[in-house]
Amino acid sequence: MAMIETIRWTDEGVVLMDQRKLPREETYLTCRSYREVAEAIRTMVIRGAPAIGVAAAMGVALGMLEADSGDPDAAFEQIVRTLAATRPTAVNLFWALERMRRVYREIRGQPLPLVRRRLIEEAERIKQEDLEVNRAMGRHGAALVPDGTIVLTHCNAGALATAGYGTALGVIRAAREAGKRIEVFACETRPFLQGARLTAWELVRDGIPTTLITDNMAGHFLKSGRIGCVIVGADRIAANGDVANKIGTYPLAVLARENGVPFYVAAPLSTLDLTLACGDLIPIEQRPAEEVTHVFGIRVAAEGVNVENPAFDVTPHRYVTAIITERGVARAPYAESLRRLAENPMGREPR
């Protein structure tokens, strides 16, 4: 199967696979302005913490192509502000914008064509690095997954959530590439159905045996003894190892521990937010009620009912067996292990 290309820089603009329409249609959306990129992030044309980071970086580069030479600093800040206001939880967004800002500060004042070229290069580099980081996570994580395991995953932490290959699904892919027989149970992941629509689509394409379940079935199967481990991605990890991820992750972690099943988080170090002491400080995005009351435009809920739609929950670190990063596997106490990995400037993999 051809590799899935979630996002691509072209002369026409930033081209995104429209994930709202999968699996029914494989269509691509070309964003021709940074505002269109921001709208695509906000409306989840593209989603997944690492992919959002790449999209934001490309959005900055695209925005500076639009900017005139009058006041490029102001234009840059306006672009960053607009992109930063799209989604609050995934820290990779802010990480990518900050990285673009550092590059911009180094070269500001130079001729605009040069600034533009350098920003495009940096966005492309962020994308390329994300792929490499996923491969490295896969290598580290694959060692944790025994041959013959059924892995339970939630949401989509796959190629579609990254520049390609995936975080949680990257670990599964790497385990398969290492010759292990791995099967996947995918939670459908209401309300946006990333599991049913995206994870199932990716894994079926790759020929990985995949069973779809509704989110509320996970407890039953974790209790049954059939699930060997849980692997999920993350949208933000606090300094103490608390993990914000797609709503429904926290229940999986509790149910995994209750049944003696290891619970792994696979995330690049760009998902770490060492400025936050614990997960209670992570902002949780509230999404529109229509995502819950409607499915593919059809109303499924009774009229007149209130709705809450938090897009993420926080899993306290005590439920997390290990966090798989591109520099190695962190275990409790996470405050130390995560800082050590983050401060390893050479990117060497600790043994």
Next chain:
Amino acid sequence: MAMIETIRWTDEGVVLMDQRKLPREETYLTCRSYREVAEAIRTMVIRGAPAIGVAAAMGVALGMLEADSGDPDAAFEQIVRTLAATRPTAVNLFWALERMRRVYREIRGQPLPLVRRRLIEEAERIKQEDLEVNRAMGRHGAALVPDGTIVLTHCNAGALATAGYGTALGVIRAAREAGKRIEVFACETRPFLQGARLTAWELVRDGIPTTLITDNMAGHFLKSGRIGCVIVGADRIAANGDVANKIGTYPLAVLARENGVPFYVAAPLSTLDLTLACGDLIPIEQRPAEEVTHVFGIRVAAEGVNVENPAFDVTPHRYVTAIITERGVARAPYAESLRRLAENPMGREPR
């Protein structure tokens, strides 16, 4: 609001509110043969353990209207066999069929018109008793719910799941009738969406403030401290207090205990199966894959993915704070408390 009448015996046949079509259409289906009643139970036109019991009893009465006088015993057994084969988990189905069989055995050999009249009377009595039983459960359960509580519930254990009033929702209604301010968080309950479609519809009709969430959000809200207690119904309760109920109940029980939130089960004694020592012995129905892959006829899941669709899970009794029955509230050790309630032949309420 007019009371919801889930099921009604008429001269035309057994009239059911078609719960597959709620909340979009309030339509009624008239079953003119016992086979049509069986099909309506199987396809979930009517669902909910107590309501299935009433429907099965009416199905038996309807079947004997169809039977000729040739071999009424054989006809009776054929009718019971057909109705018993519809859904395996809710024991109220078998309880109601057994009750109809006991009546039939008492009067068999008498003139068919008399047998028919007596069976219709018994089915009507089962329906009427279910209403009274729900009211009694409501009285017992309401005392457990403090003023100002937000109650989390799952699936639909309401008027639509019974002859009226409800089990879990009956407790909520009784607490409101006692003057308490009670709000409800309703889990949408994939795949059949009984929470979004039925519970939300019932409670909005009754003016009870109700917030709809997806099933995977329950953990987040249980952890938040906002939920005062969980109340659910049951499809079968083993002698030791293990509870089979709609898929997704077990996770709620684990998450409630993890967060110090009481977890209550409201169920009539007809839901008790003292022949089963523990919940592992309860047969779990597997439903069609299309319930998971499609919503209102629209495919939401990627093609080629496998599906598991267990309709129920089993909550071990250690997670259950109390079981609310029509004869009082049972607490651990359930093997004793449930047997005591079941053996109380006068239906007096123990204090």
